[in-house]
Amino acid sequence: MDNNKINAIVAHFEVKGEVSDLQTYGSGHIHETYRLKNKQTDQPDYILQKINHSIFTNVDALMHNIETVIDHLQLKGKSAASQDTLSLVRTKAGKSYVQDADGSYWRMYLFLKGTKGYDLIENDKQAREGGRAYGQFIADLSDLNPSKIHEILPDFHNIQHRLNQLDDAIARDPEQRLKDLNPEIDFVKARAERMKTIKQMGDAGKLPLRITHNDTKFNNVLLNEKDEAQCVIDLDTIMPGYIAFDFGDAVRTIINTAEEDEKDLEKIQLNMGLFKAFADGFIEKTRTILNEDEVDSLSQSCLLLPYIMGVRFLTDYIDGDHYYKIHSPHHNLQRARAQFELVRKLEGKFDDIQQTIQHISEKHHATGNS
Numbered sequence: 145m146d147n148n149k150i151n152a153i154v155a156h157f158e159v160k161g162e163v164s165d166l167q168t169y170g171s172g173h174i175h176e177t178y179r180l181k182n183k184q185t186d187q188p189d190y191i192l193q194k195i196n197h198s199i200f201t202n203v204d205a206l207m208h209n210i211e212t213v214i215d216h217l218q219l220k221g222k223s224a225a226s227q228d229t230l231s232l233v234r235t236k237a238g239k240s241y242v243q244d245a246d247g248s249y250w251r252m253y254l255f256l257k258g259t260k261g262y263d264l265i266e267n268d269k270q271a272r273e274g275g276r277a278y279g280q281f282i283a284d285l286s287d288l289n290p291s292k293i294h295e296i297l298p299d300f301h302n303i304q305h306r307l308n309q310l311d312d313a314i315a316r317d318p319e320q321r322l323k324d325l326n327p328e329i330d331f332v333k334a335r336a337e338r339m340k341t342i343k344q345m346g347d348a349g350k351l352p353l354r355i356t357h358n359d360t361k362f363n364n365v366l367l368n369e370k371d372e373a374q375c376v377i378d379l380d381t382i383m384p385g386y387i388a389f390d391f392g393d394a395v396r397t398i399i400n401t402a403e404e405d406e407k408d409l410e411k412i413q414l415n416m417g418l419f420k421a422f423a424d425g426f427i428e429k430t431r432t433i434l435n436e437d438e439v440d441s442l443s444q445s446c447l448l449l450p451y452i453m454g455v456r457f458l459t460d461y462i463d464g465d466h467y468y469k470i471h472s473p474h475h476n477l478q479r480a481r482a483q484f485e486l487v488r489k490l491e492g493k494f495d496d497i498q499q500t501i502q503h504i505s506e507k508h509h510a511t512g513n514s
């Protein structure tokens with residue numbers, strides 16, 4: 145980035161002290177993220193982000209969501225877990241973002257010092273802390289009316305929508321890839337009804353619509369130097385949703401001993417220890433708000449989220465790889481196969497997963513933890 149351009153953007157924001165030393169930062173895949181260091185050591189450092197405008201076309205609605213959630217969390221005071229809340233830096237015009245001369249949109253956060261995000265979980269303590277952080281986050285938002293939040297990416301976790309997209313790609317088959325995909329398509333079809341369980345519970349009014357994070361990867365929680373959860377970040381996909389989505393998506397990456405796109409399916413195994421630690425932290429912080437149907441939905445979600453991701457990868461493969469960046473010609477198929485293998489493994493352990501969740505939830509119910 146050209147320094148003059150950056151200085152012009154920074155000049156729009158209410159920055160304290162004097163910042164310099166712009167560096168790209170973190171391992172995010174969506175926005176361009178930079179860190180700005182302060183020359184005055186008693187003043188904050190900052191995170192500057194160029195918002196990905198092709199994914200988030202309505203920046204005003206996006207920033208409305210983030211502001212609403214941050215205001216709510218800050219009004220409540222720091223949560224019981226003594227976590228921080230992300231803080232937006234306002235522009236001099238009092239807004240939460242600015243558009244530059246090229247038409248790009250920028251926003252700024254206070255940099256959270258002494259924190260670290262992990263792409264891969266290393267131990268049970270981190271898993272439990274991650275669970276606590278996301279659990280506390282949802283609990284803190286449980287009294288914010290979901291109608292105040294825009295559905296910024298409509299139908300994001302709607303299984304019916306994802307299956308419809310797959311059917312549509314199958315009907316078009318633009319790359320003539322279908323001929324080799326019978327096993328994968330059979331896999332999807334055989335499970336389609338079961339995977340609608342959470343949607344049906346929701347449609348029947350059994351699962352309350354909450355404000356959920358919707359991108360609960362482990363690196364969207366920052367931990368402090370003692371590996372304690374410090375702050376939930378990356379609030380772009382905050383939307384009305386079911387709590388199961390956040391639980392299942394986190395478990396999808398935490399329980400898998402292999403990468404999301406592992407080619408060697410033998411390497412895809414379940415780490416039940418990390419799963420238990422995450423579930424324990426998550427349920428500890430949400431037990432008092434969860435109803436019994438929601439507790440049931442948590443185990444279903446462990447199957448649903450990898451299934452949805454597999455369906456999305458398969459759809460993109462059939463479609464000709466337009467959505468996900470690929471690093472080899474059949475990358476999306478490899479990703480889909482890895483997710484379906486994970487579903488298979490999870491099905492094999494489903495009773496165990498269900499009993500673990502039940503047991504943890506009874507434990508926290510009995511102790512009245514919140």
Ligand code: ATP
Nearest residue numbers: 170171172173174175177191253254255256261378
């Ligand atoms: P993703 O691929 O997870 O969607 P993203 O492109 O949306 O990522 P963020 O998660 O918002 O970007 O930020 C990218 C990285 O920058 C984070 O993983 C984290 O390491 C770091 N980061 C973001 N905000 C802060 C902050 N306020 N303080 C310190 N580090 C931060």
Ligand code: MG
Nearest residue numbers: 172363364378
């Ligand atoms: Mg992120």
Ligand code: MG
Nearest residue numbers: 174359378380
């Ligand atoms: Mg993100």
